[in-house]
Amino acid sequence: MRPLEGTVALVTGASSGIGEATARALADDGAAVALVARRGDRLEALAASIGDAGGEALVVEADITDRAAADAAVAAAIARWGRLDILVNNAGVMLLGPIADAPLEEWDRMLEINLRAVLSMTHAVLPHLLAAAELGPRRVADLVNISSTAGRQVKRGSAVYNLTKHGVGAFSESFRQEFSRRHLRVGVVEPGAVRTELRDHLRPEIRAVQAERMAAMEALEPSDVADAVRYIVTRPRHQMINELLLRPTEQD
């Protein structure tokens, strides 16, 4: 039997990169997967591909910076399967740049998706995770938050991205202390550079610097990070991986 057979996972930011690879990995392990992001066409293609491989997926087109949309995304998964065992808070943006003269709109976007949406999704899913931890087939449930090396290591030019990812780490540790006795686990994944669309949203001059940095190393692939998530959620019930930091071998 596959390790996640009979479980339901919700992955935010499933339309590309790490979220897409994670949704595939969890479906491969037997989970039914709710795919959440704004680009519905990308989600439909992924759902079809998961279906072709014998898995089950639900497309939920949503902008989860909108709290009502986040609640509705969770409600859609519950309406379909009646349960949720795993939430992967993956959706995020990385709008790097110096503090001086930063467009405030970029800071707001990072706060909205990297923090506010993580909180909204976690809040909406919490009762379902607690129910799964008590009554589900594994008698354990998982919250996985995708942070970054930026959640551990502060760098010039990354102030607000650092702020959001450090925030994810702080929230996760307090979450752990509150829910560990109830077998609701939390795992923070902190990837270094991964080859995804994340850097496409940068201002051109900053994108060029990042492109040079990426070209100078063999970066991680989204499937490398998906493997880390899969490892965390398939541990036996008595074991919790709280933090998993993975970098490309060549990264500083």
Ligand code: NDP
């Ligand atoms: P991508 O840009 O490929 O993926 C980001 C995902 O977030 C997309 O699926 C996007 O979907 C979704 N998203 C963004 N805004 C919203 C929104 N308002 N509502 C719903 N979904 C949204 O980048 P990655 O896969 O690299 O990023 C995933 C996570 O990994 C992020 O949290 C990032 O910080 C983290 N990370 C990435 C690293 C890297 O080097 N790539 C390194 C360390 C951490 P859509 O646009 O369709 O809504």
